[in-house]
Amino acid sequence: VQLQASGGGLVQAGGSLRLSCAASERTFSSYAVAWFRQGPGKEREFVAGIRGNGGNRYYANSVRGRFTISRDNAKNTVYLQMDSLKPEDTAVYYCAADKNLILSTIRNPVEYDYWGQGTLVTVSS
Numbered sequence: 001v002q003l004q005a006s007g008g009g010l011v012q013a014g015g016s017l018r019l020s021c022a023a024s025e026r027t028f029s030s031y032a033v034a035w036f037r038q039g040p041g042k043e044r045e046f047v048a049g050i051r052g053n054g055g056n057r058y059y060a061n062s063v064r065g066r067f068t069i070s071r072d073n074a075k076n077t078v079y080l081q082m083d084s085l086k087p088e089d090t091a092v093y094y095c096a097a098d099k100n101l102i103l104s105t106i107r108n109p110v111e112y113d114y115w116g117q118g119t120l121v122t123v124s125s
Contacts, residue, residue, distance in 0.1 A: 001025040001114040005095045008119030011085055015123070019080040021095030021116055029053065029073040032101040035080045036109055037091035037121075046107040047093070048080060058106050063089075085123045092118040 007019040021033060034049035048069040049058040057069050066085075071078040078095060096112035105111045 001028075001031070001097055003095050003097060003114055003116035005093065005116035005119045007080075008093060008121045010122045010124065013085060013087055013123055013125050015085050016081070016083045017085065017121060019082065019093055019095075019119060019121075021078040021080075021097075023076040023078075023097065025076065025097075028076040028097075031097040031099050031114075032103070032106060033069075033071065033078040033095060033097045034058075034106060034112065035069065035078075035093055035095055037089075037093045038118075039088075039091040042091070044094070044109050046109070049106040050078060051103065056103070060107075082121070085121075087123045087125045090121060090123050092120050094118045 002024040004022045029052050035047040036044050037047050038044040050069045054071050068081040095116040097114045098112045
């Protein structure tokens with residue numbers, strides 16, 4: 001599975017961006033997908049995740065209520081709508097996918113077999 005992340009950019013604090021993660025796999029609906037991010041000098045951290053059928057969504061406490069993850073399996077694409085952005089949201093954002101993920105591990109990056117290349121989000125104060 002090849003993942004292509006896009007949608008990053010420079011935005012002022014309080015603004016919005018929508019990231020997209022497009023997959024090459026026709027059976028993408030079988031894959032759980034998550035967004036992770038890695039800020040300057042920080043470890044990669046979980047942001048949001050979604051089951052293959054879109055029925056369950058998971059968020060980091062730091063983004064809950066501001067970010068929304070969704071997917072359109074007809075387009076093999078997962079989205080991350082980011083609102084009320086803060087300077088501390090500045091990071092490279094990665095999407096990741098896995099077909100056999102145990103949902104209790106959805107926040108663990110080592111559980112994912114497939115990764116996109118990352119897209120940079122910069123939030124200015």
